[in-house]
Amino acid sequence: MTIPAEQRRIAAxxxxxxxxxxxxxxxxxxxxxxxxxxxxxxFHDTSIRDLAKASGIRSATLYTHxxxxxxxxxxxxxLGHEAHHTALAAALPGTAPGSAERLAALVRAxxxxxxxxxxxxxxxxxxxxxxxxxxxxxxxxxxxxxRQMMLDTINLGLDAGVFDVPDPFLAxxxxxxxxxxxxxxxxxxxxxxxxxxxxxxxxxxxxxAGARA
Amino acid sequence: MTIPAEQRRIAAxxxxxxxxxxxxxxxxxxxxxxxxxxxxxxFHDTSIRDLAKASGIRSATLYTHxxxxxxxxxxxxxLGHEAHHTALAAALPGTAPGSAERLAALVRAxxxxxxxxxxxxxxxxxxxxxxxxxxxxxxxxxxxxxRQMMLDTINLGLDAGVFDVPDPFLAxxxxxxxxxxxxxxxxxxxxxxxxxxxxxxxxxxxxxAGARA
DNA sequence: GTCTATACGTAGATAGAC
DNA sequence: GTCTATCTACGTATAGAC
Numbered sequence: 001m002t003i004p005a006e007q008r009r010i011a012a013x014x015x016x017x018x019x020x021x022x023x024x025x026x027x028x029x030x031x032x033x034x035x036x037x038x039x040x041x042x043f044h045d046t047s048i049r050d051l052a053k054a055s056g057i058r059s060a061t062l063y064t065h066x067x068x069x070x071x072x073x074x075x076x077x078x079l080g081h082e083a084h085h086t087a088l089a090a091a092l093p094g095t096a097p098g099s100a101e102r103l104a105a106l107v108r109a110x111x112x113x114x115x116x117x118x119x120x121x122x123x124x125x126x127x128x129x130x131x132x133x134x135x136x137x138x139x140x141x142x143x144x145x146x147r148q149m150m151l152d153t154i155n156l157g158l159d160a161g162v163f164d165v166p167d168p169f170l171a172x173x174x175x176x177x178x179x180x181x182x183x184x185x186x187x188x189x190x191x192x193x194x195x196x197x198x199x200x201x202x203x204x205x206x207x208x209a210g211a212r213a
Numbered sequence: 214m215t216i217p218a219e220q221r222r223i224a225a226x227x228x229x230x231x232x233x234x235x236x237x238x239x240x241x242x243x244x245x246x247x248x249x250x251x252x253x254x255x256f257h258d259t260s261i262r263d264l265a266k267a268s269g270i271r272s273a274t275l276y277t278h279x280x281x282x283x284x285x286x287x288x289x290x291x292l293g294h295e296a297h298h299t300a301l302a303a304a305l306p307g308t309a310p311g312s313a314e315r316l317a318a319l320v321r322a323x324x325x326x327x328x329x330x331x332x333x334x335x336x337x338x339x340x341x342x343x344x345x346x347x348x349x350x351x352x353x354x355x356x357x358x359x360r361q362m363m364l365d366t367i368n369l370g371l372d373a374g375v376f377d378v379p380d381p382f383l384a385x386x387x388x389x390x391x392x393x394x395x396x397x398x399x400x401x402x403x404x405x406x407x408x409x410x411x412x413x414x415x416x417x418x419x420x421x422a423g424a425r426a
Numbered sequence: 427g428t429c430t431a432t433a434c435g436t437a438g439a440t441a442g443a444c
Numbered sequence: 445g446t447c448t449a450t451c452t453a454c455g456t457a458t459a460g461a462c
Contacts (some may be wrong), residue, residue, distance in 0.1 A: 047436080047437065047438080048437075048439080049436085049437085049438095059439085060437085060439085060440080060441095063439070063440080064437095068438080068439080069439095073434070206434060
């Protein structure tokens with residue numbers, strides 16, 4: 001039932017969510033419990049009955065709130081992508097396109113989200129394959145746009161001469177990838193705040209991109 | 214049945230494995246098919262019947278080769294961790310402890326494995342939670358040792374003054390994390406060879422660690 | 427080693443009363 | 445909205461013949 005710490009997909013042990021992201025009442029409660037169970041055991045190893053029990057209802061009642069188990073997952077993944085995209089977009093104002101400051105702000109927002117809301121980030125990044133194409137589509141659009149924001153920032157910085165990398169796409173994958181993994185290892189046992197990690201990783205990203213010192 | 218490209222957990226579309234890693238005959242064939250199915254759909258969404266059909270046998274026959282579906286996964290994950298650990302250990306000779314060359318060699322080995330054998334790397338890193346503790350134990354030992362190799366390298370490099378980072382653990386998570394993600398995005402559609410990526414990421418790691426230029 | 431046949435539990439989802 | 449009861453399909457695994 002309980003997975004040993006070293007084998008868990010995520011180290012975090014509390015469900016945290018962006019304020020106001022979820023609906024009130026039972027529908028919201030179901031999403032919270034689904035987030036916890038899907039992140040820990042995976043979508044396919046969590047049954048409707050598991051989810052209902054954790055939510056304090058019977059399995060049949062779940063269907064008055066969501067048409068299927070897949071729709072519950074889809075809603076969580078969509079909300080996760082939206083929160084992520086919103087955070088990145090909010091990081092742009094106040095920074096010049098293609099500046100080192102803009103890249104630092106984007107990385108900080110990316111990593112902060114992964115550290116503050118690791119369950120949400122983990123599900124959004126690891127369970128998308130379980131959705132039918134129609135339910136995955138909104139998240140894919142947001143994901144493509146978030147990615148483009150970061151790639152544009154790297155490319156414009158290269159044009160402006162503030163960065164120095166042989167291949168901008170590889171820099172993107174490295175910077176984005178190290179941030180995504182934070183959702184897996186960050187937990188209450190670590191001595192860092194999410195802000196600590198976001199700042200450190202932003203500095204790493206600037207070094208990696210060869211930003212002028 | 215088939216997952217759209219943008220939703221797949223891994224971009225690779227061919228099963229590649231270190232030469233000689235798997236047994237010959239039917240037992241090996243089962244592992245190859247399990248690798249493909251588990252990596253694509255996940256352990257819990259692949260049934261014994263799916264696996265048997267892909268292997269060219271009936272589901273009952275599978276039990277003459279492995280005692281359970283979980284044992285098939287355990288074997289794959291163990292082999293993956295062994296291949297990874299062996300590759301890291303083989304990178305050490307010829308480099309001085311704590312040197313920038315050693316970190317570069319370790320990162321190159323790490324990333325090369327993730328790019329050459331993405332299915333194996335992906336499963337080893339994302340399905341460990343599905344194993345009972347007894348079956349996961351051998352892999353956990355190898356994982357801890359691999360991690361320590363990299364952490365020692367960073368710490369000794371700091372002592373020697375060849376690196377410059379405020380927090381070695383955060384550098385470790387960033388360097389290891391960006392490499393692990395390569396298994397997810399690298400595929401035949403990208404214009405890079407695994408060696409290209411390994412070299413680029415090794416350079417990124419040195420920059421990130423503040424290696425003297 | 428491989429098969430056919432099957433046991434037995436649990437999965438997702440629905441019917442209809444309250 | 446929530447329940448009890450239930451449908452039907454599929455899950456892992458086993459029995460026993462060849």
